[in-house]
Amino acid sequence: MATNQTSGQFQIAFPRSTDPVNVHGDLEQLAGDVKESLESIDVSIIQIDVKNVSGLTLPAGTPVYIFNYSDTVPGIKHYTEDLWSSGSVKPVLGLLKTSLNNNSIGKVVVAGVLANVNTSSFVTGDVLYVGRPDGGLTKIRPAEGSGAVGIVGYAHTTNGVIIVEAKGNGTWGALKAGLA
Numbered sequence: 001m002a003t004n005q006t007s008g009q010f011q012i013a014f015p016r017s018t019d020p021v022n023v024h025g026d027l028e029q030l031a032g033d034v035k036e037s038l039e040s041i042d043v044s045i046i047q048i049d050v051k052n053v054s055g056l057t058l059p060a061g062t063p064v065y066i067f068n069y070s071d072t073v074p075g076i077k078h079y080t081e082d083l084w085s086s087g088s089v090k091p092v093l094g095l096l097k098t099s100l101n102n103n104s105i106g107k108v109v110v111a112g113v114l115a116n117v118n119t120s121s122f123v124t125g126d127v128l129y130v131g132r133p134d135g136g137l138t139k140i141r142p143a144e145g146s147g148a149v150g151i152v153g154y155a156h157t158t159n160g161v162i163i164v165e166a167k168g169n170g171t172w173g174a175l176k177a178g179l180a
Helices: 023-040 081-085 171-179
Strands: 045-052 063-070 073-078 094-096 105-117 127-130 148-154 160-165
Touching: 023 148, 023 160, 063 094, 094 148, 094 160
Parallel strands: 045 073
Antiparallel strands: 045 105, 063 073, 094 105, 105 160, 127 148, 148 160
16 A cells, blocks of 8 residues: 555545555555555544344344444344335444343444454455345345345454445445455
């Protein structure tokens, strides 16, 4: 990745069109630069408080949607086959920051760098989507369902990093395609 060309207030390096491409290395460098820049202003992620109303303990990194609003925070659930088959696919709010017991309040990362999650079934640079049937994460874009929810910034069993962007647009795919 080019280190002499930067943009914006945070001076994050980005590649020029003539630079050699190393998708995995470039994305890993970008994730680190974004994390460092956001930490410098004490904001590494955009996150909100939520209450798990799914009836289950949900692991860190689970994609969730808003089910209801109670106790001054949104009630969230994870995606299941029932939700998919009913045609009631909801917008992805984000990914759980940590494991969250049922009826407990925790945090969902809406955008930013989600660290310390298991990304060992992926490789750095994989674009992530909400999977079927269990609602986990997959690198295979579903024929029906969510757009991209993030990209793997670092693949690791316990210290994995996901760059979260739960807007469902093609930004991450376009980013990866542009670097390939």
